[in-house]
Amino acid sequence: MKFRKSPPNIVKLRFEKELEYQVWGNHLLRLTWTFVAMVMMVELAIFAFKKLNGGAENTEEYLLIYIAAPTLISVSILAVTHAVSRRLLARGQYSTQAYLYLFCLSLLCFMLALAHNAVPVVYVIFIFPVLLALIYIDDKLLRGVFCLNFFLYLLYIGGLYLAYGHTQWIRKPDFVNVLTAAALILAGYMSAKMSLRRQNSLVYSIICAHELTKMDSFTGLYNHAAFYEKLSARIQEYHQSFRPFSLIVMDIDDFKQVNDQNGHDAGDKIIMTLVSCIKANLREDEIACRYGGEEFTIVTNRVPDEDFALAESIRRSFEEAARRIGHQPSATVSIGIARYDAKRFGARRQFFSAADEALYAAKRSGKNHTLVWREDISVFNIQRT
Incomplete structure (x- = not known):
């Protein structure tokens, strides 16, 4: 069968073969565990610093809201993700496994943003899963992860406005910060999409060149x-x-x-x-x-x-x-x-x-x-x- 030229987004490729989705998934899962551990350690360091300087007035509430609850929820999400991913791996559903890992990371970002809503810079954390989706070189996956995270961002901002005044640890979002973060998330997605197109073009050229080495020049069949x-x-x-x-x-x-x-x-x-x-x-x-x-x-x-x-x-x-x-x-x-x-x-x-x-x-x-x-x-x- 001769090699036929396909459109540039052929770089979707064959999930588990050319791009080793299983390997990337394992890296992503380890990164997510590391992310949760680092957040917990940073929170403990901040708590210790505030405690030494007399800034942590309500120790139990601080530990519950900023350390215990987020860590427990994060570990639970990761445990469920790991169990489900093993089933998907056994069935050879590598693409679904990729969606699962990025969905898990998006939920963790949502929870982190909620716990630290008083810090405006945390609003842009929703771009993190979108940028990580680039490792799969899959336009459909990138678009899906962006839509999910932009929806979570809108849900997050809407939730802050609705909850403001009912709970003391919820801070009212600044409208300028909200628009700026939304623009940055959208700009990050557009940049990722352009980068993906360039990767597609480059990898497609490499695939064509590699494929040609496998072809019989006279018949057009594989050699x-x-x-x-x-x-x-x-x-x-x-x-x-x-x-x-x-x-x-x-x-x-x-x-x-x-x-x-x-x-x-x-x-x-x-x-x-x-x-x-x-x-x-x-x-x-x-x-x-x-x-x-x-x-x-x-x-x-x-x-x-x-x-x-x-x-x-x-x-x-x-x-x-x-x-x-x-x-x-x-x-x-x-x-x-x-x-x-x-x-x-x-x-x-x-x-x-x-x-x-x-x-x-x-x-x-x-x-x-x-x-x-x-x-x-x-x-x-x-x-x-």
């Missing part, structure tokens, strides 16, 4: 090295999801004779004819590679029988296309299929060898065949149409 990389990734995915998949290996019959009798230009034309047939039959989630010379591979997620139907469709369409371009005798292709079984194939090389054995058994049995690998190589399920 030999990329094949084993993609196969390894699909095997790892199988061990997580147990979704069945197959490996199809095909080789143009008597290709050396085609080159010797008709020249390399004719051979190139035959190769591109097969490539066109492969591309025409592939789905978006399937990977086609040029393994080498006239040999090609396909990693397909189709279930048994459907993988055989795919191989047969390619075989028949190639035979017809080769005949239409005037190649005499008509060029044909032999195909071998192996269906992944973790108990039988311990490594990718063993899996490929099984499909390769099926391919060469097809050639020995008369060529222009599609064969499915079996445990006993002498008893192949030969299906020819």
Whole structure:
């Protein structure tokens, strides 16, 4: 399958693979615990300073409002977040885990701002989760975190106005400070969005350059090295999801004779004819590679029988296309299929060898065949149409 250019926000990428969302999530969770611990230590230091200077008149109330209650609530939020994140991790829901961590951090910022409402600078703390969302390089996530935190900011300011006069530790917000903080939060989001676009453009360029090193320049398919990389990734995915998949290996019959009798230009034309047939039959989630010379591979997620139907469709369409371009005798292709079984194939090389054995058994049995690998190589399920 050829590499198609996508819009710059392709840098959403594949969550758990390219950007290692799980790793970033662990960093973010540790940062949040550190944040809570630092806030508690700063509060204790402020309390000790005030106590030494006679500023803490009501010790019990101060400890309750500014230290005990915020710390207890913070630890409770983090404990629940940690428990839920473990469940999400077990299900492989890495993107949801990212939302959860940033939601947790937003709640902690809301609580911190509420406890220290007398300090105007605390109003802008709601920009903190928005800036941290940049590490995921995900525009949708960034927008969602901004909307959440701006809503929490409005809720916070509205709550202060409503509660003012009913509780002595609530201070009435200054209107200028409120507008300034709102403007700073919005400006922070716009700056983060522009930064994200630049990151998207840069990373997209890197991905394109890296992807091109995996491509076969003549056919536009993935090359030999990329094949084993993609196969390894699909095997790892199988061990997580147990979704069945197959490996199809095909080789143009008597290709050396085609080159010797008709020249390399004719051979190139035959190769591109097969490539066109492969591309025409592939789905978006399937990977086609040029393994080498006239040999090609396909990693397909189709279930048994459907993988055989795919191989047969390619075989028949190639035979017809080769005949239409005037190649005499008509060029044909032999195909071998192996269906992944973790108990039988311990490594990718063993899996490929099984499909390769099926391919060469097809050639020995008369060529222009599609064969499915079996445990006993002498008893192949030969299906020819």
